[in-house]
Amino acid sequence: MSNIKTFMWSTVVFPTLQPHLLKKEYHLIQWPDFGVMEHNPEYIEICSLLSKGFYSHENLLKLTSIKKDSLNHFLNTAAMQSLIDVRPETSKARRFTKDKSKSTFRSKLRNLINMAYKTKAV
Amino acid sequence: MMYKKLLVVGDVGAGKSTVIKTLSQIETVDTDVTSSVDIGKKLTTVGIDYGRINLGDNMAIGLYGVPGQKRFSFVWDMVKENLWGCVILLNASESNHIETLGFLLDYFIYDSDTPLVVGITHADEVNKYDLAAAREQLQQRQLNAPVFTVDARKQNSAILLVHTIVGLNNANDTLAD
Numbered sequence: 151m152s153n154i155k156t157f158m159w160s161t162v163v164f165p166t167l168q169p170h171l172l173k174k175e176y177h178l179i180q181w182p183d184f185g186v187m188e189h190n191p192e193y194i195e196i197c198s199l200l201s202k203g204f205y206s207h208e209n210l211l212k213l214t215s216i217k218k219d220s221l222n223h224f225l226n227t228a229a230m231q232s233l234i235d236v237r238p239e240t241s242k243a244r245r246f247t248k249d250k251s252k253s254t255f256r257s258k259l260r261n262l263i264n265m266a267y268k269t270k271a272v
Numbered sequence: 273m274m275y276k277k278l279l280v281v282g283d284v285g286a287g288k289s290t291v292i293k294t295l296s297q298i299e300t301v302d303t304d305v306t307s308s309v310d311i312g313k314k315l316t317t318v319g320i321d322y323g324r325i326n327l328g329d330n331m332a333i334g335l336y337g338v339p340g341q342k343r344f345s346f347v348w349d350m351v352k353e354n355l356w357g358c359v360i361l362l363n364a365s366e367s368n369h370i371e372t373l374g375f376l377l378d379y380f381i382y383d384s385d386t387p388l389v390v391g392i393t394h395a396d397e398v399n400k401y402d403l404a405a406a407r408e409q410l411q412q413r414q415l416n417a418p419v420f421t422v423d424a425r426k427q428n429s430a431i432l433l434v435h436t437i438v439g440l441n442n443a444n445d446t447l448a449d
Contacts, residue, residue, distance in 0.1 A: 178416065183403060184432055185391070185420030191435065198439030201416045202447060213446055255274055256445070258327040259438050266431045 155231060160188035164226040165219035167207070170236075175204035176225060177235045191267055192216040193224055206239050273330045278437060279351055280321075280337045281376055282361030283369055286393045287424020288337040289321050291361065294430040296323025296335055320347060325434075340372055345379070352380055357387040357437035361424065362406070364395040370405045377413055384415055387440035389433050391422040 159182055178200035184193070195214045199205055205213075210221055228234040280288045293300050303319030321337030336351045338344060340360075360376050362369040373390065381388055390410070395401040406419045418436055422429035 180407065181416075181418035181420075183419070183421055184436075185422045185429060194432075194435050194439045195442065197418070198436065198443040199446065201418075201440070202443045254329070255276075255327065255331055256438075256442055258329075258331060262325070262327065263431070263435050263438060266427075266435075 156187040158227045158230075159184070159190070159193065162219055162223040164223045167222040168226050168229065171225055171229055173239045174236045175206050175239050176200055176210075176228075177204045177237075178228070178233060179235050180233050182228075182231070182233060190216075190220055190224075191263070192220060196221065196224055200234065204235075204237060273332075275331075276333045276356035277351065277354060278333050278335050278357045278359070278434070279355050279380065280335065280359045280361060281348070281380065282340045282359075282391075283363035283366050283372055284339065284341070285366075286340075286361035286363040286391075287422075288339075288361055290424040291359070291391075291430045291433065292321045292323040292335045292337045294424075294427055295325060295434055297326050298324045300335075302337075319344075320351070340376055342375065348379060355380070355386055356441065357389075357434075359389050359391060359433050359437065361391045361393060361422075364392050364401050365397045370409060373406055373409050377409060377415070381413070381415065384413075385444055387437045387444070388415065388417040389436045389440075390417060390419045391424075391429070391433055392419065393422055393424050395421045 178197055181197055181201065182189070192214060196210060196216060199210065199213060207221065207225070210216070211218060225234070229236065280291055282288055289302055300321055300323040302321045321335070323335035325333040325335065327333070333356065338347050338351055358380050360373060362373055366372070380386070390406055392401070392403065392406060403419045403421070410417050410419070420432060422432065424430070
């Protein structure tokens with residue numbers, strides 16, 4: 151992977167969603183190699199969701215803690231590198247689960263991961 | 273007690289034991305022995321490595337490291353059920369690592385919802401290593417899983433692997449239908 155492609159995952163330089171990506175749903179067709187480049191840890195959450203199906207911009211913001219600028223940059227970069235498939239936004243509303251036991255487990259794991267990122271030795 | 277099982281399986285010398293030691297919050301239990309052939313290190317795992325991530329309030333993740341060679345398939349049967357996640361670690365310097373990936377996928381990933389990450393180690397020892405062959409193995413099985421170049425000795429890599437398993441589990445849990 152070239153330096154510019156690697157650089158794109160570690161910063162936010164395209165905070166405005168490109169016109170051809172507006173009012174669309176997105177699906178990840180190939181994961182970036184996050185093993186070889188610095189990246190926003192929230193991109194892992196975004197890629198995980200998008201690898202399972204199509205999600206709208208609004209849904210991605212609701213389901214993760216990513217900021218809008220970072221999400222826009224992610225989608226712009228992924229589209230530029232042909233890593234996502236895009237289709238028009240559908241009106242069908244998605245339902246999401248809220249299982250309390252899973253939420254507790256998930257939040258404990260999220261805390262652990264956050265702590266690991268803060269204390270990691272590079 | 274909420275107990276989840278994370279499997280780390282793969283090539284000799286790929287770094288399974290190292291990843292488990294990095295992630296575990298308890299002293300790991302291992303079955304390392306001195307290797308009888310030159311594999312680039314003194315010790316190799318012949319059974320199960322076991323570690324654990326404690327999350328408090330009766331919640332924990334068990335870390336199971338098992339060798340990827342077919343002759344250890346009797347061990348695979350003991351750990352393959354109800355996986356919370358599967359990390360396949362492959363040593364890029366092993367000429368048959370893509371073949372190994374193929375049979376490990378066929379054995380462990382019979383459900384495309386099983387959170388899976390493939391980690392390629394020792395890629396720096398191979399001239400211009402390309403992830404395409406590993407990705408092709410996944411595509412042939414309609415699996416949309418990540419393939420990461422990792423260094424098992426680095427904490428960053430271990431965090432990346434487990435974070436991705438967490439993310440994929442969250443994504444599964446999020447979907448209602």
